[in-house]
Amino acid sequence: MVSEDVRTSSLAVIPPWMQRMWLAVCLVLATLWCVTASTRLSATYDEPCYLTNGLEHWRSGSYELLMNRGTMPLPIDVISLPLYVWEKWRGTPFRMTSTKAGYPLLLDDLSLLLPWARLGTLVFLWLLIGYGWLLGKRLAGSWGGSLAAALLAAEPSILAHSSLATTDISVAACMLALVYHFDQGRGQSWGKRVALPGLWFGLAVLSKASALVFAFLCLITMEWIRLIPGSLSLASVTEETSSEAFGSSCEGVDKRPPERMGFRRVANLLRLMSPFGSDMIQIMAIAIALTLIYVGTDFKLDPALTQWADSLGDSNGARIIQWLSHHVRIFPNAGVGLVRQVQHNMGGHAVYLLGESYPNGVWYYFPVLLIIKMTVAMLLAPLVVLALRPKKLANW
Structure with missing residues (x-):
């Protein structure tokens, strides 16, 4: 005879085929909502610029316009690629208007192209829901994954952003994937522990410059929590303990009173985090390298850098900087985009x-x-x- 505890545990675990079917339902319903909504929404402030700059990149191969605005290119490439393919297929370029300085600003065919460009954001929505499902399963078993997928697929703000040709969903999806692979890879081989998180870190930065800070903070926080005695990290959760979270108790939580955070404990935590420090340096190096390689360069000089260098005077150090600014042709590059974004954020914003x-x-x-x-x-x-x-x- 099957005991009551075994029967309760079996009811708390959703069969794998049903989990996958539920995930598919969430993906389909969220997609249908976004597709139908995207045709009814007018253009937001950023979308005309994203589309024109994206098309300009596919035509010329240069990211100069995006880097000068501090906009990272990955989501822009995804939303503008279908338009470029359409443009090549029909044989006639889509028309653009330009500012007085010659920068493309607005597509004359915007109302026709915008709904199609917005479909590109669905790629990142699917990533977001899929990795949300995986993280939910890792944190709270089959029920956690199913609830996470449903919440993400029905969340109004996520659906609204997923119906636009913008960058917010892309960075959220890449950071969620980064968190999942980082947690799963702790204690594993170099590829799972460093290379895969480095790849997703780079994709997050290529989606939005702010990921350079927020992704870093996420990984430090996760590692700190994992090393605190008695904490409940993602990696410590099993299907059985997560099932009991919906039942009588959660055995993964240490119910002893918290130990006093003294100097020795902090020093011990810092010692335990030293391998993480080495991994983190490699992860960020991979991310930065991927970002620089993806964006590339037009092999030009930077006029602003040259002007600044010429104003430094006539010292030995100034002459070296001046020579470099007049001869080293590495601009624009991803570093320009990151610096522009920092300058923009430091300037403050009206709200x-x-x-x-x-x-x-x-x-x-x-x-x-x-x-x-x-x-x-x-x-x-x-x-x-x-x-x-x-x-x-x-x-x-």
Whole structure:
């Protein structure tokens, strides 16, 4: 006779074929919503520029326009490639208007091309839902994966961004893949531990320059949590322990009172993180190398750098810099795009929040915006768990 515990455990585990079918349903429904919505939405502020700059790259092979704007090219290439293929097939270039400086600014055929360009974002949406499903399974078993796929496929902000030809979904998808492969690869071979995370780190940076900071912080946080005694890292969760998270208890959590964070414990954690430091240097080196190789260069001089070097004076160091600025033809490159983005962010931004405009921004803009964008279910879930089963908050 099968015991009650075994029967409960079997009910808590979803069969693999049903998990895959559920994932397929989530992908199809999210895709249908985005496809139907993309034809009804007008152009956003960034889309005309992304499409024109992307088409210009496919025509000329240069990323100069994107790098000068601090825009990383991967999602732009994906959304503009179908338009370039269409353009080559019909034999007539799509028309563009230009600014006084000669930069392409707006497609005359924008209303025709925009819905097709927006389909490119679906590639990253599928990645996002797929890796969300894998991470959910790794964290909380079959039920965790199924719930994660459903939440991502029905999340209003994700669906809205996935219906546009922009860059937000691409960086989110690549960072999710990075987190998954980084956690899965700890303690494995060099390829799984370093090379694969390095690849996804590079793809995240190629999607958006801010990934250089946020992806780095994610990996440090994950490794720190993994090494803290009694913590529940992704790698420590099995199907059995995750099933019990939906049942009576979670054995993966150490219920002993937390040890005092003294100097010895911090020093021990730093010692344990030294292999991670070596891996992290290699991961970032792979990411930067991939970014530089992908963007390449037009083998030009940088006029701004040359002008700055000429203003340095007549010292020995200044003469070396001046010679380099006049002779080393490595611009534009990915470094230019990253620097432009940093300069743009340091300049500050005016913001509009809850009916009010703030020319210099406000410190609480992003926290409030995050609360606005989060779905009601995600905001209420911790409160429901706190009211019904407070001990289960250890799994949150």
